[in-house]
Amino acid sequence: MTTSPIQKVAQSTPDGVAKKIRGLSDRTIAWIFVAPTIFLLLAVNIFPLIWTIRLSFTNFRVNRPNKDVEWVGLRNYERILNDPDIWETMQATAHFLLWTITLQVLIGFLLAFLINKKFRGNDLWTTIIVFPMMLSPAVVGNFWTFLYQPQIGLFNYVIAFFTGVDPASFSMIGDVHLAPWAIIIADTWMWTPFVMLICLAGLRSIPDSIYEAAECDRASKWRQFWTITIPMALPFLMLAVLFRGIENFKMFDLVVQLTGGGPGNTTTLTSIDLKREAFEKWRTGYSSAYAVILFVTVFGLASIYVKALNKVKER
């Protein structure tokens, strides 16, 4: 009679160990399997969060580890919430978030709508459109820095071609008014394909039979778009907004590469400002309070957004 691999392992298990395992309940065995994951989550996510909250009430500076750490209560929060520079940073972030999300959702949905139509070379166009998303933010940052060069940049020449202005007369990343738009354009170019893919998944999930029924009822294309396409693709659109909103709230690499937060503080987003406070000025307690404020804001927004998403899905 042949023995299975499981039986072989069972036979080779020492008697003492076998007896111990036999005595364990299913619940205990389940806990033994789940415990390493829970431990890892606690160590990687929960512990740093609690530690950051604790540090936010102190004047700890990580570059002066031997200095006595004082408990300062809510002073760090008070200073952040009365600082006009941080207030301006919040406004710059809001401007960046509002425009990137609006443009990416509009253009992404439009591209998905076009790609969803059956035409020759459909797959090739999808690959070409998705290409920017595959690049590293550092590469995209460098690439757009060259495009925005006033003397040799292609972007300035395209604008000059359409408007007739001198290409060397404006600098996208050097001008206080244009720099916020420079980062918005670069981010939109890079991440619109991501929104397009999510929207495409939504559009492809709509059964053709619904459109056929609408055709039978003599509904116009415009009416079909507003009463079938948009409501059925809405959960996917909302998902795209959630993903891009959270990602852009912590946008760092692309903006640092493009403008470094300048000119002045016009493109200093909260994540860049936070990094400066934590690792250039070494104000660890202060920057921890800053991080807690940003965390609570994103957590609160994500909570109401997920609730809204679930409601739309239930319809």
Add this chain to the structure above:
Amino acid sequence: MTNFITGLLRLRRGAWEALASVLIAVGVLMLMQPFTIALYSYSFIVILAGTVMFLIVSHFPE
């Protein structure tokens, strides 16, 4: 409106979640508005109150 107030009084999830959501949304608007720093100063406490309320009331019965 009456249903909303009844929901609040009977500790129903829907009404309280709506209230918490409004608090969070108002707090975020206060945080990022460009008009007055006084609103910015009180934004975090509003967001925090809304978020904590949301966490608590999401365990209320429907």
